[in-house]
Amino acid sequence: MLENIRIVMVNTSHPGNIGAAARAMKNMSLQQLYLVDPLEFPSAEAASRATHAVDIINNAVVCPSLSSAIADCSLVIGTSARERNLNWVIEKPHQMALTALAQCQAVDAPVAIVFGRERTGLTNQELALCHRLVHIPTNPDCSSLNVAAAVQVIAYELFNTVQEYQTESFSTKPDGDDQAALAGQIQTLHQHLQQVMSEVEFFGSNNPENVMRRLQIFLNRAQPSRRELNILHGILTAMQRKL
């Protein structure tokens, strides 16, 4: 199951952290590393910190944006050091691991776990692309983990949980259009919705950004199936036809 887990590091500043993350991944049997706009990569320091995990560094996929790094994923989990006041599902690492592995069994597509910048984490726009969040509990007076250390904790929980998991029996496996939609398909629906909202003059003089981010979070939380997305597209198209 772990081969479908994808670690996504966004805009990492220090190549040493990329190398240390790759090593942590390999120790825990993870393989897929995606790097969104890294500051310095390829890098000798990344390769040296990776030690036995140079293969992960050599196979790392560099992407220009988070949305391109997750478009083919069936579930996107963001890491967050802060508590968020929007209506997120926030899990602790062990619960997150159960969720991610269940998804890997149910849908044959990658599950992404997204790690933000060293100092500032993920932006609100990037968080809105995530379907749920994971928060590593920390000392409230010193809550900022090194990013490679955070990858280590998450990778450890996944590896550990897979071992628990393989011994237990399994839930129903939806197929065809009842499978979870991919992240890119949810984005397409979100764009269709925004288009119809414009056509019916929902926004007036207001900035659409805030409301659209809320709707994005809502859609991602719902984890719609492909069939459900088709129905929603159908409703929007029926509205457009009627106008």
Place this chain on the structure above:
Amino acid sequence: MLENIRIVMVNTSHPGNIGAAARAMKNMSLQQLYLVDPLEFPSAEAASRATHAVDIINNAVVCPSLSSAIADCSLVIGTSARERNLNWVIEKPHQMALTALAQCQAVDAPVAIVFGRERTGLTNQELALCHRLVHIPTNPDCSSLNVAAAVQVIAYELFNTVQEYQTESFSTKPDGDDQAALAGQIQTLHQHLQQVMSEVEFFGSNNPENVMRRLQIFLNRAQPSRRELNILHGILTAMQRKL
């Protein structure tokens, strides 16, 4: 309870690992760092990698031998990457955390967790000073964790387990309109949606029942907040006005 946990690093070669371990400790509310014969300490690199945890670096106690570092401890747990053929009690990290915390509650003396050299771990003589061992499960093809990453995993398990002791549930508690909507409020939205779908002739000659049930399941799964329901009602009303 965590104030009585002591992290002991034996003969560490790279001062960066001491710094990274200190940071991992502070993030997880550990304070006591003992260094047995470190190769290079004090060190600017250790302080820099420690970031906000310089206090732990400054208060670190340097000892000439492992036995002097653990003399006042009530329990000594060694970390081991290999399985040992002697008759050790070897625990996984979560079980180790339960053991260590139970000991901290029972005896007012430190509990030491001992980490070996980067390349070679602990010697047999050093292991013989330990009361039991902890083994972090890893990929058998690549089992050697970075020593600071190992400190991170162990510190995380200790911090996490203390919280289990102290509190059960963990969730952000939204208030006002960010609270989860009531079932009846979701039903009202569902009815509003059906009405608009009728008005735009979505159903044609088909029975709406099947599609409406799917939408109901989708909405319920999403667990919308009151604010999100208000937005969705707003979109539907804007559409009706436009028609």
